[in-house]
Amino acid sequence: MLNGIFRQNTLLEKSLDASWVRNEVISENLANVDTPGYKRKVVEFESLLKDALENRLDMKTSHSRHIRNDAASVINSTGSRIKRENKDFNLRLDGNNVDIDNEMSTLAKNTIKYNTLVQSLNLSMRRIKMSVNEGRK
Amino acid sequence: MGYFSALDASASGLSAQRFRMDIISQNIANANTTRTQNGMPYRRKVVVFEERNSGSFSDYLNAAASKNYMSKAPGGVRVAKILEDNAPFKRVYDPGNPDADADGYVSLPNVDIVTEMVNMISASRAYEANVTSINATKAIAMKALEIGR
Numbered sequence: 001m002l003n004g005i006f007r008q009n010t011l012l013e014k015s016l017d018a019s020w021v022r023n024e025v026i027s028e029n030l031a032n033v034d035t036p037g038y039k040r041k042v043v044e045f046e047s048l049l050k051d052a053l054e055n056r057l058d059m060k061t062s063h064s065r066h067i068r069n070d071a072a073s074v075i076n077s078t079g080s081r082i083k084r085e086n087k088d089f090n091l092r093l094d095g096n097n098v099d100i101d102n103e104m105s106t107l108a109k110n111t112i113k114y115n116t117l118v119q120s121l122n123l124s125m126r127r128i129k130m131s132v133n134e135g136r137k
Numbered sequence: 138m139g140y141f142s143a144l145d146a147s148a149s150g151l152s153a154q155r156f157r158m159d160i161i162s163q164n165i166a167n168a169n170t171t172r173t174q175n176g177m178p179y180r181r182k183v184v185v186f187e188e189r190n191s192g193s194f195s196d197y198l199n200a201a202a203s204k205n206y207m208s209k210a211p212g213g214v215r216v217a218k219i220l221e222d223n224a225p226f227k228r229v230y231d232p233g234n235p236d237a238d239a240d241g242y243v244s245l246p247n248v249d250i251v252t253e254m255v256n257m258i259s260a261s262r263a264y265e266a267n268v269t270s271i272n273a274t275k276a277i278a279m280k281a282l283e284i285g286r
Contacts, residue, residue, distance in 0.1 A: 016281075023277060024143035027270045028212040031150025033263050034157070035186040035214055100266055107273050114277040118284055125285055 005128055007072050012121045018045035018080040019114045025082060026107045029098050036094040040103075045080040052078045142212070143274045149189060149213030150267040156216055157184045157260045161253050168248045171236040179246040180221040187217035222247055 022043040032038040052074045059069045088097045160182050170179040190212055224247040232241030 027143040027146040030270045031214040111273045
């Protein structure tokens with residue numbers, strides 16, 4: 001029972017980590033907006049998590065020390081990945097494919113997402129705290 | 138990547154753009170300079186940027202071996218070199234000028250004020266983008282301190 005308490009928090013933590021890395025990557029893209037030949041970086045996380053959760057094998061265990069492949073362990077082993085994007089949508093002659101408007105909107109989205117995740121993590125912790133205190137504040 | 142590597146990347150972007158602005162100012166200041174150390178009119182200077190910490194073998198090896206991208210060295214941008222623009226000088230007929238040649242023509246620097254102005258706007262917008270990114274990083278770092286409060 002106690003193991004299950006923090007399961008949702010693990011998911012939120014992973015998502016926070018990915019959001020943090022995404023912020024770093026956007027900063028690098030913006031710093032290199034005038035670097036010839038620079039290709040923008042993107043962070044993959046949501047798609048990896050979805051893949052891992054959908055394609056996981058459900059394994060039956062008959063002993064507590066057997067390897068398990070439940071959702072919690074899959075979430076735990078999923079991390080974000082930084083990828084170079086070689087696609088070119090704009091017509092720049094210097095081979096750079098950073099679109100500053102795109103980066104700015106992704107940055108705004110990412111900040112809001114981070115705030116949402118922190119809030120949701122805090123709410124989840126408050127619920128745990130409330131149940132630990134038997135409903136007294 | 139450490140806790141502040143996003144800030145480091147943005148800061149490198151800020152200083153690179155500021156450096157570019159310096160060079161643009163120098164070009165504009167010398168738009169009419171007909172004498173330099175080598176006796177020629179001033180040549181327009183161009184800044185070339187490159188990605189910091191990119192492409193070295195050990196970077197790729199470390200990233201692949203650890204699978205831990207958080208440990209990567211901070212990225213960002215740095216000034217690779219300052220090149221001189223090899224476009225021909227402007228030739229203006231001005232026989233009274235002490236720097237005029239035998240035909241009465243003066244060679245003026247290959248600086249185009251309009252181009253420099255456009256580059257200046259571009260540099261200042263890029264600078265602002267980096268400032269926004271720093272503010273966003275600060276905002277989420279401060280928000281992270283609220284976890285568990």
